[in-house]
Amino acid sequence: MLLRGRTPLARIRPSSLRSRALLPTNSRFVHSQFLPDVHESVSEPFWRSSNDLKTLDWPEENLGITIAERGGFYPTRLGETFDDGRFVILRKLGRGGFSSVWLARDCKLQKSVAIKMLSAFGSRQIKLGNLEELEMLRKITSCNPSHPGFRHVGHLVHEFEFNSFAGTHICAVTDVLSFDxxxxxxxxxxxxxxxxxxxxxxxxxxxxxxxxxxxxxxxxxxxxxxxxxxxPTHVEATIARELCEKPSRLWHVDKAISPDELPFHPVASAPIHFAPxxxxxxxxxxxxxxxxxxxxxxxxxxxxxxxxxxxxxxxxxxxxxxxxxxxxxxxxxxxxxxxxxxxxxxxxxxxxxxxxxxxxxxxxxxxxxxxxxxxxxxxxxxxxxxxxxxxxxxxxxxxxxxxxxxxxxxxxxxxxxxxxxxxxxxxxxxxxxxxxxxxxxxxxxxxxxxxxxx
Known part of the structure; x- marks a missing residue:
């Protein structure tokens, strides 16, 4: 699938792999050459990853690069909570150029949602006005939800942000969608x-x-x-069955790798398959x-x-x-x-x-x-x-x-x-x-x- 770094002697490999990632909300890859450099002007904290971390073969998003290197992905963990405990992470659904997408339980609304979690670099570009997707989503969400066409466009359920060692991460919460x-x-x-x-x-x-x-x-x-x-219809029933029959998986990591080399464990993407x-x-x-x-x-x-x-x-x-x-x-x-x-x-x-x-x-x-x-x-x-x-x-x-x-x-x-x-x-x-x-x-x-x- 998507492999970064050295291809021979890969040290991280998937426990299971799908041929196609089905994102609940498509994260468009915007080529980095069209975005400005981020160096000393950035107010976010700089995290400097070790050389060992940088040379690992990352199966999906590269968790070893920083905001200054157009990265700064947060290594989200299964069961982790966000926004004062409102959202509980259940599964990784996919990833994009500047984001990862996660299935979560909204404890306030008592339903399943998708969280598009932007990297520190992606979040910074939104704050600088170089990426306008979130602003468009805000406008779409607020214009006229009673219009018959509202249910046929992607819109926000909620949004929040949090700070990590990598920087600030903007998160867009949407409904869970199925096949493109x-x-x-x-x-x-x-x-x-x-x-x-x-x-x-x-x-x-x-x-x-x-x-x-x-x-x-x-x-x-x-x-x-x-x-x-x-x-999809029957969203909650399908998700409950999938989580039971096909539980979320971590990527296999060589047992010789120490915590100093890999302080977090990458999660494998596992989209929910809603039968049409x-x-x-x-x-x-x-x-x-x-x-x-x-x-x-x-x-x-x-x-x-x-x-x-x-x-x-x-x-x-x-x-x-x-x-x-x-x-x-x-x-x-x-x-x-x-x-x-x-x-x-x-x-x-x-x-x-x-x-x-x-x-x-x-x-x-x-x-x-x-x-x-x-x-x-x-x-x-x-x-x-x-x-x-x-x-x-x-x-x-x-x-x-x-x-x-x-x-x-x-x-x-x-x-x-x-x-x-x-x-x-x-x-x-x-x-x-x-x-x-x-x-x-x-x-x-x-x-x-x-x-x-x-």
Whole structure:
């Protein structure tokens, strides 16, 4: 899985290991090169780990590096309590670039929760304003909890912080969530989901987007399969059974290692597996997570956003963008989940800029045309002549791609021609209008008959 340090002669190994970590709240890895150095200006206490600790092969987060080294993870222990005894740690669920995620019992609310515990470095970046996810979560939590879409977005149950030998740690407490889309596909052993299940995901995602766009004035910008998580039913019963049948485990440590070398014992990640069939046929409920790249809605806002293969045309062309880019992504994901392939794959062998290939593939897939004046201005910026011809037609020397209906019909034949196919394609097409003004708002799309009759 994830191994740091020296790979030969590893001295710490897992007692058990899962092939995929299912985080209850996805911790986005933000590459450290984009964050400022932390040296003498930091007020947190400096802890200097021993050389022995630094040279160990850490199986998950490196517990031997300090805040000055972009680390400062707290070695949480099973059974440890936090926030004046309110939370009791039961299990490690996973980890991210600047955080670890733990299952805990909330003794005040008498329920299970997930605690995203930031490293000292991650906490410092939040205090400096370099990481905005927590601020977005606060806004999402407080805007309008009575809105129907509130239950379809990740939000805070509580937050607290504590000080340790490594520095200050900010902790975000959330509901316990289950599979993300890729994990569900892995669990079901299929890369294509049934249309009615995709439409249920689309409906829940649109409810969440309606809340984000209309109530919170937030654009997510990073919708993708990893950031859509199932909200399980029977949470407490499932957790009780898992803790009984599959108790939490520590990583195996060589008995020759002394307490001087390893003063704490690393805990192995063991996500809770909520069986989707608990929820029946289409009773699944989806939640939008990970607000590390979310932006407040600002008129005229432009610049790069979204994963590149899911990037809306207005973002590529350098035009102002807003909530419609999230709707565009939903359309791309509908195709991807139905066919098992990306709608656009602009990484091809060519001397042309990837953006030009992407714009051309949009025309081939969707059958619409880009605005010629906008294309010409963009061509001047990227130094490509006759970009209107290149972007509105298949590019010579690059294999063309077929209209999206053709691949969707392949999918329909594989699944006995599901009767929802025509309505599914119609809805998907409305989300993939090249002109963002022609895409429906999330609330408007929710009134579409194919979604209201689910």
């Amino acid at each position: 889309v890729p994990a569900l596909q892995l669990y079901l052993d299929q890369d294509r989901l049934r249309l009615k299940h995709i439409l249920k995901l689309v409906r829940d995602t649109l409810k969440g987007l309606s809340y984000l766009h209309d109530e919170c004035q937030i654009v997510h910008t990073d919708l993708k399969p990893d950031n859509l998580l199932l909200k 069939d608990f929820d029946g046929d289409v009773g699944l409920s989806w939640v939008i997570s990970d607000f590390g790249h979310a932006r407040s809605i600002v008129p005229g806002q432009s610049g790069i956003a979204q994963p590149y293969a899911l990037r809306a045309p207005e973002v590529i062309l350098g035009l102002p963008w807003g909530p419609p880019i999230d709707i565009w992504t939903v359309g791309c994901l509908m195709f991807e989940l139905a066919t098992g392939q990306w709608l656009f794959s602009p990484d091809v062998a060519t001397d042309l800029p990837r953006e030009v290939v992407h714009l051309s593939q949009m025309v081939q897939r969707i059958g619409d045309a880009h605005d010629e004046a906008t294309l010409k201005r963009f061509g001047e910026q990227v130094g490509v002549k006759d970009i209107d011809k290149l972007s509105n037609y298949a590019i010579p020397g690059i294999d063309p791609i077929c209209p999206m209906e053709a691949d969707m019909q392949k999918f329909a034949r594989d699944h006995n021609g599901d009767g929802l196919m025509t309505e599914f394609i119609r809805l998907m097409r409305s989300f993939l209008a090249l002109n963002p003004e022609k895409r429906p708002r999330a609330g408007e799309a929710l009134r579409d008959p194919v979604l209201t009759k689910l």
